[in-house]
Amino acid sequence: xxxxxxxxxxxxxxxxxxxxxxxxxxxxxxxATTQKPRQxxxxxxxxxxxxxxxxxxxxxxxxARATDAYEGxxxxxxxxxxxxxxxxxxxxxxxxxxxxxxxxxxxxxxxxAGDEIIVSHLEHHANIVPWQxxxxxxxxxxxxxxxxxxxxxxxxxxxxxxxxxxKLVSFTQVSNALGTVTPATKITxxxxxxxxxxxxxxxxxxxxxxxxxQELDCDWYVFSGHKVxxxxxxxxxxxxxxxxNEMQPWQGGGNMIREVTFEHTTYQQxxxxxxxxxxxxxDAVGLGAAIDYVSAIGLELIDQYEHNLLHYATGLLKQxxxxxxxxxxxxxxxxxxxxxxxxxxEEVGAWLNKQGIAVRSGHHCAQPILRRFGVESTVRPSLALxxxxxxxxxxxxxxxxxx
Ligand code: PMP
Numbered sequence: 001x002x003x004x005x006x007x008x009x010x011x012x013x014x015x016x017x018x019x020x021x022x023x024x025x026x027x028x029x030x031x032a033t034t035q036k037p038r039q040x041x042x043x044x045x046x047x048x049x050x051x052x053x054x055x056x057x058x059x060x061x062x063x064a065r066a067t068d069a070y071e072g073x074x075x076x077x078x079x080x081x082x083x084x085x086x087x088x089x090x091x092x093x094x095x096x097x098x099x100x101x102x103x104x105x106x107x108x109x110x111x112x113a114g115d116e117i118i119v120s121h122l123e124h125h126a127n128i129v130p131w132q133x134x135x136x137x138x139x140x141x142x143x144x145x146x147x148x149x150x151x152x153x154x155x156x157x158x159x160x161x162x163x164x165x166x167k168l169v170s171f172t173q174v175s176n177a178l179g180t181v182t183p184a185t186k187i188t189x190x191x192x193x194x195x196x197x198x199x200x201x202x203x204x205x206x207x208x209x210x211x212x213x214q215e216l217d218c219d220w221y222v223f224s225g226h227k228v229x230x231x232x233x234x235x236x237x238x239x240x241x242x243x244x245n246e247m248q249p250w251q252g253g254g255n256m257i258r259e260v261t262f263e264h265t266t267y268q269q270x271x272x273x274x275x276x277x278x279x280x281x282x283d284a285v286g287l288g289a290a291i292d293y294v295s296a297i298g299l300e301l302i303d304q305y306e307h308n309l310l311h312y313a314t315g316l317l318k319q320x321x322x323x324x325x326x327x328x329x330x331x332x333x334x335x336x337x338x339x340x341x342x343x344x345x346e347e348v349g350a351w352l353n354k355q356g357i358a359v360r361s362g363h364h365c366a367q368p369i370l371r372r373f374g375v376e377s378t379v380r381p382s383l384a385l386x387x388x389x390x391x392x393x394x395x396x397x398x399x400x401x402x403x
Contacts, residue, residue, distance in 0.1 A: 002305050003301040003304055003305055004297050004298070004301050004302075004305065004385075006305075006386070006388065009297065009385060009386050010386050010388075012037040012038050012039065012293075012386075013035045013036070013037050013038070013386055014038055014041070015027070015035045015036070016035060016386060019356065020353075020356040020358075021353065021354055021355065021356050022356070023355050023356030023357075024356055025356050025358065026356055026357045026358065026387075026391045026394055026395065027358050027384075027386075027387070028357060028358055028359045028381035028382060028383065028387065028391065028395065029358045029359055029360050029380075029381075029382060030207070030227075030334065030382045030383060030384035030387075031176050031204060031227075031334060031335050031360070031364070031380060031382035032360050032382070033226045033227060033232070034207060034226065034227055034228065034229045034384050035229070035384075035386070036229055036230070036231070036286075036290070037229055037290070037293050039289050039290075039292070039293050040229060040230060040231070040286050040289045040290045040293065042289075043285060043286055043288070043289035044231065044282050044283070044285065044286040044289075047066075047069060047281075047282045047285045047286075048282060050065070051065040051066050051069055051285075052066060052281075052282070053065065053066040053067075054066070054278055054281075055067040055070050055071075055279075055281055056255065066281055069281075069285045069288075070279075070281050070284050070285060071086075072285075072288060073284045073285050073287055073288030073291075074086055074089045074091070074271070074284070076287075076288040076291045076292065077089045077236055077238075077287070077288070077291065079291075079295075080206075080211070080291045080295065081211055081212070081213045081221060081236075081238055082211075082212040082213060082214055082215070083213055083214070083238055084214060084240075084241070085241050087241050087244070087269065087270050087271055088238055088239055088240065088241050088244065088270070088271075089236060089237075089238060089271060090236065090237040090238075090239065090244070090270065090271040090274045090275060091234060091235075091236065091271070091275060091279050091280070091284050092222075092234075092235050092236065092237050092274075093233055093234070093235055093280070094203075094224035094225070094226070094232075094233070094234070094235035095124075095126055095201060095202075095203040095222045095223055095224045095235055096126040096224075097235065097237075098220075098222035098223075098235055098236065098237035099126055099127055099130050099170070099199065099201065099222055100130045101237055101250045101274060102199055102220055102222075102237070102239075102247075103130040103131060103133070103134045104130075104134070104250055105247045105248050105249070105250045105274075106197075106243075106247045106248075107131075107134045107138075107168070108134065108137075108138070108248075109247065109248050110167070111134065111138055111140055111167055111168070112138060112139075113138060113139030113140070114139065114140075114141070114165060115138075115140050115141070115165060115167045116140065116141045116142075116143055116161075116163070116165040116166045116167065117131050117134075117135065117140055117141070117142050117143070117166075117167065117168045117169075117170065118142075118143045118144070118145060118158070118161055118162070118166055118168070118169045118170070118171075118191075118196075119131060119142065119143075119144060119145070119169075119170050119171060120144065120145040120147070120153045120158075120171040120172065120182065121144050121145060121146050121147040121153070121368055121369055121372055122147055122151070122153065122171070122172055122175040122177070122178065122180055122182065122366070122369050123170075123171065123172055123201070123366065123368070123369075124172065124176050124177075124201065124203065124364075124365050124366050125365040125366065125367070126201070126203075126365065127170055127171070127172060127199075127201045128142075128368070131168075131170065141165070143161045143166075144368075145157060145158040145161065145171070145187075147180075147369060147372055149328075150180075150327070150328045150329045150330070151175065151178040151180045151326065151327040151328065151329050151369070151372075151373075152180055152182070152329040152330075152331075153171070153180075153182050153183070153187070155183065155186065155187075155190075158187065158190065159190060162190060162191065162193075162194050162196070163194070164194065164195075166191070166194060166196045167196055167197065168196055168197050168198070168199065169187060169188075169190075169191035169196050169197075169198050169199075170198070170199040170200075170201070171184075171187055171199075171200065171201065172200070172201040172203070172204065173200050173201065173202050173204070173205040173211075174202075174203075174204035174205040174208065174209075174333045174334065174335075175204065175327070175335070175366070175369065176203065176204045176335065176364055176365070176366060177327070177335070177337055177363075177364040177366035177369050177370060177378070177380070178326060178327025178329070178332070178335060178337050178369065179204075179310070179327055179329075179332040179333055179334055179335030179336065179337070179382075180327055180329040180331070180332055181205075181209075181329070181331040181332060181333050184200055184216055184218075185215070185216055185217070188200070188216055188217055188218050189217070192217065197219045197220075197243075198217075198218045198219050198220070199218065199219065199220040199221075199222070200216060200218040200220070200221045200222070201222055202221050202222060202223040203222070203223050203224050203227055204227065204333070204334065204335070205223070205333070206223045206227065206228045207227055207228040207229065207294070207302075207334070207384060207385075208302065208303060208306055208333040208334050209299060209303045209333060210299040210300060210303065213238055219239065219240055219243055220237060220238060220239045220240075220243075221236075221237075221238040222235065222236065222237050222238070223235060223236055225283065225284075225286070225287040225290065228287075228290055228291070228294065229290040229293060229294065229384075230283070230286055230287035230289070230290035230291070231280075231282075231283035231286040231287065231290075232283070233280050233283050234280045234283035234284050234286070234287050236287075237274070239270070241270060244270035244271070244273070244274070245269050245270050245273070247270075247273075247274075249267050249273050249274065249276070250274055250276075251274075251276040251277070252265070252276055253276035253277045254276065254277055254278075255268075255272055255275055255276055255277060255278075255279075256268055256272055256273050256274065256275060256276040294385075297385065302385045303333075305385060306333065306334060306383055306384070306385065307333075309383055309387060309388075309389065309392065310332060310333070310334065310336070310383060312389055312392060313336055313381070313383070313392040313395075313396075314336065316392060316393070316396045317336060317338060317396060317399075319396075320340070320396060320399045320400055321341075321400075322340055322341030322342060323338050323339075323340050323341075323399065324338060324339050324340075324341070325337070325338045326338060326339065326370075326373045326375065326378055334382050334383050334384070335380060335381075335382045335383075336380065336381050336382070336383075337364075337378040337379070337380045338378055338379055338380075339375055339377075339378055339379065340379065340399065340402070343402060344377075345361035345362065345377040345378055345379050346361050346362075346377075347402075348361060348379045348399070348402065349361035349379060351398065351402050352379075352395070352398055352399075355394070355398050357394065357395055357398060359379055359380060359381045359382075359395075360379075360380045360382070361377060361378070361379045361380070362377050362380075363376060363377055364378070364380055381395055
């Protein structure tokens with residue numbers, strides 16, 4: 001029995017009300033992106049219909065409305081992450097941009113040849129490639145926390161990697177490929193104990209669990225709006241305020257400056273320091289509405305419901321003949337990943353699509369962890385608060401009938 005009004009939640013998502021290939025749409029590709037409730041869609045329309053203006057720079061009424069809406073959204077993000085200050089919330093395009101920002105600002109500024117960065121074997125390419133690029137440029141060493149056969153990071157191996165050379169540990173809170181929930185507080189504390197900074201990739205975490213950056217005590221936390229029922233093109237970099245203010249600006253331009261002469265420019269404090277140019281104002285406001293939406297239901301209830309649904313789905317999938325589940329950690333969120341004997345993952349995806357079921361089949365931008373399990377690709381159904389046991393039943397039935 002869902003701990004919230006599931007029918008009402010489903011009714012809030014217009015896209016779920018349609019048929020695809022002659023069947024009711026079953027959206028199980030939430031790890032790639034989530035659908036948007038009417039409340040978010042309406043809020044964005046309302047912005048363009050009644051508030052649209054550039055922010056901060058004008059004396060007129062609409063500029064004040066747009067600025068209030070944008071800064072109001074920042075305040076909602078602060079509450080959502082339990083950040084200590086609203087100045088710790090930088091709007092960016094998404095998780096990818098946030099990680100690149102930290103790499104190219106803090107990383108470029110502070111890291112030198114021989115310094116080490118640790119990531120985990122579970123990372124999305126967005127949390128590998130920016131560090132690799134920085135490593136190539138500056139002569140850094142990238143080290144990897146191995147994963148065990150269940151797809152969980154091995155803390156004893158991690159402990160062995162930590163040394164005075166370690167300057168940064170950057171890891172995911174929830175794996176997008178396997179659903180593993182990593183022991184984030186522990187990993188962070190171990191890094192801090194040797195003086196390294198910590199970045200947590202929260203892209204797959206925020207829609208499933210309550211996040212508290214002060215409790216995690218990470219230095220940076222990143223997520224994407226579109227994975228938490230908000231729009232694409234907007235995301236968040238959280239950083240501890242003092243740290244953000246000592247980081248060099250990343251992009252230069254309007255909004256991020258205090259004073260400009262041809263000889264010299266001085267910069268704003270965070271967050272403006274990192275928000276050069278006109279940002280994605282409307283979608284930030286839309287993200288604020290998405291945060292209101294999940295907060296009204298309650299992240300704890302969402303977590304509890306999805307946990308049960310994941311457990312239910314895991315049990316049924318295990319009974320499908322020839323199905324090998326990859327990622328069997330005790331602590332998981334949202335994601336099921338598998339291969340089916342006798343079928344290519346694309347074939348499984350295409351078969352499910354014929355029946356209106358949307359799943360991802362591919363490498364999920366996390367090739368290293370799939371190769372760890374000897375595969376190049378998996379089928380990945382991923383859950384959100386609007387999915388039901390009936391969705392799972394239909395999926396499993398379709399898998400049983402595949403030919
Ligand atoms: N990290 C993880 C764990 C992800 O799942 C994703 C998106 N698949 C990203 C980073 C990148 O997010 P975005 O594409 O929204 O920048």
